Amino acid sequence: MIKMENNIIPLAFMASGERGEIVGIRGGQRMAKRLYGMGLTPNSLVEVIVSNPAGPILINIRGSRVAIGRGMAMKILVRRL
Amino acid sequence: MKIGYTESKIMALYSMLAGIAYFIVAILEITGIDFRYISHDIFGGIALIVIATIYFAGIKETLKKSYRGYSFILGGIILSLIFGVMHLLIYIAGILEYAMGNSGFPFPRAEIILAISVSPLAYLVYKKAV
Amino acid sequence: MKAKVAFIGNPNVGKTELFNRFTGQRQHVGNWPGVTVEKKVGRCVCYGMELEIVDLPGTYSLTAYSIDELIARNFIIEEKPDVVVDIIDSTNLERNLYLTLSLLETGANVVIALNMWDIVRSKKIKIDVKKLEELLGVPVVPTVAITGEGVERLKEEIVKAIKGKRRKVEWSYGRDVEAVIKKLQEVIKKENLREYPSRWLAIKIIEGDEEILKKIEDRCKDKLLEIASQIKDGETLMAERRYRAIEKIVEEVLKKEEEWSFSDMLDHVFLHPVFGIPIFLALMYAAFQFTFSFSAPFSDMISMFFSWLGELVKNSMGNEILASFLSDAVLAGVGSVLVFVPPIFSLFFALSLLENSGYLARAAFVMDRIMHRLGLHGKSIISMIMGFGCNIPGILAARTIENEKDRIITVMINPLMSCSARLPVYILIASVIFKSSAIAGAAVFSMYLLGIILAIIMALMLRKFLFKGEAPAFLLELPRYMFPKIGSAIRDMWEKGKWFIIKAGTFIFFVVIIVWFLSSFPWNATQGGVNIENSYAAMFGHFIEPALKPFGWQWQAGVALFFGFLAKEAIVGTFGALAGESARNAVATWFTPLTGFAYMAFVLIYFPCVATVAVMVREIGKKYTLLTIAYTVSLAFVVAGFIELIGYLMGIS
Numbered sequence: 008m009i010k011m012e013n014n015i016i017p018l019a020f021m022a023s024g025e026r027g028e029i030v031g032i033r034g035g036q037r038m039a040k041r042l043y044g045m046g047l048t049p050n051s052l053v054e055v056i057v058s059n060p061a062g063p064i065l066i067n068i069r070g071s072r073v074a075i076g077r078g079m080a081m082k083i084l085v086r087r088l
Numbered sequence: 089m090k091i092g093y094t095e096s097k098i099m100a101l102y103s104m105l106a107g108i109a110y111f112i113v114a115i116l117e118i119t120g121i122d123f124r125y126i127s128h129d130i131f132g133g134i135a136l137i138v139i140a141t142i143y144f145a146g147i148k149e150t151l152k153k154s155y156r157g158y159s160f161i162l163g164g165i166i167l168s169l170i171f172g173v174m175h176l177l178i179y180i181a182g183i184l185e186y187a188m189g190n191s192g193f194p195f196p197r198a199e200i201i202l203a204i205s206v207s208p209l210a211y212l213v214y215k216k217a218v
Numbered sequence: 219m220k221a222k223v224a225f226i227g228n229p230n231v232g233k234t235e236l237f238n239r240f241t242g243q244r245q246h247v248g249n250w251p252g253v254t255v256e257k258k259v260g261r262c263v264c265y266g267m268e269l270e271i272v273d274l275p276g277t278y279s280l281t282a283y284s285i286d287e288l289i290a291r292n293f294i295i296e297e298k299p300d301v302v303v304d305i306i307d308s309t310n311l312e313r314n315l316y317l318t319l320s321l322l323e324t325g326a327n328v329v330i331a332l333n334m335w336d337i338v339r340s341k342k343i344k345i346d347v348k349k350l351e352e353l354l355g356v357p358v359v360p361t362v363a364i365t366g367e368g369v370e371r372l373k374e375e376i377v378k379a380i381k382g383k384r385r386k387v388e389w390s391y392g393r394d395v396e397a398v399i400k401k402l403q404e405v406i407k408k409e410n411l412r413e414y415p416s417r418w419l420a421i422k423i424i425e426g427d428e429e430i431l432k433k434i435e436d437r438c439k440d441k442l443l444e445i446a447s448q449i450k451d452g453e454t455l456m457a458e459r460r461y462r463a464i465e466k467i468v469e470e471v472l473k474k475e476e477e478w479s480f481s482d483m484l485d486h487v488f489l490h491p492v493f494g495i496p497i498f499l500a501l502m503y504a505a506f507q508f509t510f511s512f513s514a515p516f517s518d519m520i521s522m523f524f525s526w527l528g529e530l531v532k533n534s535m536g537n538e539i540l541a542s543f544l545s546d547a548v549l550a551g552v553g554s555v556l557v558f559v560p561p562i563f564s565l566f567f568a569l570s571l572l573e574n575s576g577y578l579a580r581a582a583f584v585m586d587r588i589m590h591r592l593g594l595h596g597k598s599i600i601s602m603i604m605g606f607g608c609n610i611p612g613i614l615a616a617r618t619i620e621n622e623k624d625r626i627i628t629v630m631i632n633p634l635m636s637c638s639a640r641l642p643v644y645i646l647i648a649s650v651i652f653k654s655s656a657i658a659g660a661a662v663f664s665m666y667l668l669g670i671i672l673a674i675i676m677a678l679m680l681r682k683f684l685f686k687g688e689a690p691a692f693l694l695e696l697p698r699y700m701f702p703k704i705g706s707a708i709r710d711m712w713e714k715g716k717w718f719i720i721k722a723g724t725f726i727f728f729v730v731i732i733v734w735f736l737s738s739f740p741w742n743a744t745q746g747g748v749n750i751e752n753s754y755a756a757m758f759g760h761f762i763e764p765a766l767k768p769f770g771w772q773w774q775a776g777v778a779l780f781f782g783f784l785a786k787e788a789i790v791g792t793f794g795a796l797a798g799e800s801a802r803n804a805v806a807t808w809f810t811p812l813t814g815f816a817y818m819a820f821v822l823i824y825f826p827c828v829a830t831v832a833v834m835v836r837e838i839g840k841k842y843t844l845l846t847i848a849y850t851v852s853l854a855f856v857v858a859g860f861i862e863l864i865g866y867l868m869g870i871s
Contacts, residue, residue, distance in 0.1 A: 078454025135500035163487030184515035
């Protein structure tokens with residue numbers, strides 16, 4: 008169980024232009040490993056570029072644009088900066 | 089991107105005309121007329137219908153001055169240009185064929201003309217967006 | 219009269235301020251039982267009612283993943299407050315509505331406070347409150363907690379809600395999901411699981427909510443899970459569907475401006491849920507149209523050149539054997555293959571433009587949903603598209619697929635993507651057996667289509683029988699959109715295309731020489747290659763003829779297939795060498811429309827060329843490569859036979 012502090016939210020809830028720091032990934036180990044592979048590791052900085060509801064979320068992570076399905080973005084926890 | 093209300097109206101109108109033009113050509117291409125600028129090309133026609141729909145989709149949102157609308161127009165223009173340039177190259181190839189004596193002098197396809205006619209709109213959007 | 223009210227909302231929406239507005243000094247802070255989470259309770263007298271207000275922890279959703287969410291959700295489900303006030307940050311409508319929708323699912327009696335209304339006003343954001351009320355089916359009150367604006371009206375609405383009925387609006391989460399929900403609800407009602415609202419329970423089961431599953435452990439949990447298992451990865455799916463509903467709501471209710479960059483605008487169209495795929499198909503069509511139409515004059519030029527050269531050589535050489543060798547073998551054979559350099563280069567050029575512009579990654583994304591249903595990955599589409607140029611780069615492109623099973627399936631079906639080497643065969647045969655060029659064109663196109671269809675079928679079968687599936691999720695890097703540099707596109711084209719020329723210069727050259735030799739010797743018997751029936755090639759051809767007889771293919775076609783093992787381009791080269799100058803006329807006598815078409819299909823399917831096999835062994839190992847060879851060869855016979863059967867039944871010959 009992850010205690011939700013006030014400004015830790017799933018990536019899916021961040022709006023365009025917001026920045027954050029990845030805190031953790033909830034869900035399976037497998038998913039976490041894949042995401043680490045794409046650069047979404049704990050403590051890495053992420054910026055949301057485009058986030059239209061129901062569409063994929065485009066983020067900027069380590070300088071690259073990555074599109075993440077919304078469902079998956081619900082499992083990535085970010086501390087808002 | 090700051091767009092005035094009148095400019096939005098002009099873009100929306102242009103977009104509608106472009107949509108209609110592409111739609112008409114698309115229908116002609118699908119129904120199999122082989123006349124001058126139109127060739128019988130079902131899949132080509134379908135592709136043009138896709139372009140037409142994109143232009144139509146942009147009308148309402150552009151009037152509302154939203155980025156959604158502009159992006160449809162932008163997308164439509166890019167597709168228009170891609171098809172236009174492609175057919176232009178094919179046209180040139182056709183001229184080569186003619187030069188070798190293998191076929192008659194080709195007619196430029198409608199897509200080329202359509203692409204040329206949306207270029208003012210492209211210029212407008214380019215100035216505003218980039 | 220007394221009533222229990224709960225306040226819920228995202229963190230930092232002003233819930234605390236609002237709570238204070240209602241309860242003033244009459245609040246009491248403690249802990250939720252068994253945990254260290256703060257519990258705030260207060261009292262308020264409004265319009266003749268005494269309200270006990272509980273301030274639930276701030277949460278973004280009502281899942282089972284964190285203590286805060288569990289507390290909030292259990293309070294609503296078990297304690298059943300008379301009203302739940304959902305406090306929303308109106309400057310962040312989209313995000314806040316996720317909790318709202320989750321809340322409405324529980325069937326609670328909801329009143330919404332649209333807080334931070336002053337900021338909405340100052341930012342000139344337009345929210346249609348009436349429309350929001352209509353769409354959600356609950357009262358919505360704009361408030362400014364820090365000044366107290368709207369609080370009186372909120373109190374009114376709360377009291378009204380306690381007393382009266384509120385309109386229930388249920389948002390559809392999609393026909394497929396709703397159908398499963400309905401089935402679950404039937405079972406739930408039958409089993410008398412009345413402690414939980416049935417719709418909410420059904421949704422939790424679909425999501426595989428751990429807490430709930432624990433709680434209904436001994437209440438036909440298995441049966442319910444079985445019904446719910448129709449939906450794979452329900453948690454992700456429900457989240458997506460909620461967002462889809464939110465998108466629709468927000469579209470009607472919110473008018474707000476955002477700055478979009480050029481790439482964002484393009485992505486909005488190219489990744490659009492409706493337009494994305496049609497655009498992809500249109501661009502694919504454009505790539506192929508360009509390939510065939512643009513390259514035509516160049517092919518003709520090459521063809522004319524080789525014919526002229528062939529004549530020249532024949533007429534100026536004394537030695538008959540040498541003349542024949544040079545003219546019939548080398549020039550005719552190799553020339554017949556080089557004629558196809560223009561279309562192949564054009565195809566690689568077009569593909570390279572798509573790749574360099576950044577579009578190809580979008581294509582993968584857009585096609586991911588469909589690919590997923592076929593048991594493949596979005597990135598598989600890139601591999602498949604490249605396979606149309608040559609199977610080898612296509613197979614190498616599959617390296618980007620992380621999931622091993624997805625990758626192996628993608629590689630195994632790649633040979634069905636009609637590579638450019640097979641194109642010469644199609645064009646040659648189709649143009650000879652079909653009088654109308656439109657039909658010939660359609661026949662060639664149908665080969666590509668056939669390859670795709672078979673690839674889909676094989677992918678599904680492989681997924682079902684060999685690799686039990688998992689659901690890959692979307693995760694893809696999108697490169698920036700760039701105007702593709704013509705220079706690098708040309709370079710790319712050359713890099714990939716030159717292999718074709720090299721193969722022509724080496725492999726095919728040798729094959730052609732061998733074929734020439736076999737078809738021209740014994741020299742006297744064949745009178746310099748004219749009477750092919752007497753040559754070694756014919757002997758070999760007749761030897762394997764039995765396998766081809768049922769299909770009505772001539773021995774020459776068989777010989778060509780044999781050499782096609784080495785490289786598919788060799789098929790045309792072989793035809794060229796066997797037939798001599800008038801390749802087209804000779805070929806016309808070897809096939810009828812039906813047998814020719816079946817032959818084309820056979821060539822499409824039958825065996826990846828040696829080079830491809832070598833790469834496959836390196837990429838997926840011997841076992842799967844052998845499996846690929848096995849299925850392609852058998853499938854080829856089956857499909858060709860099937861085509862001929864259908865044709866025969868239809869009375870075509």
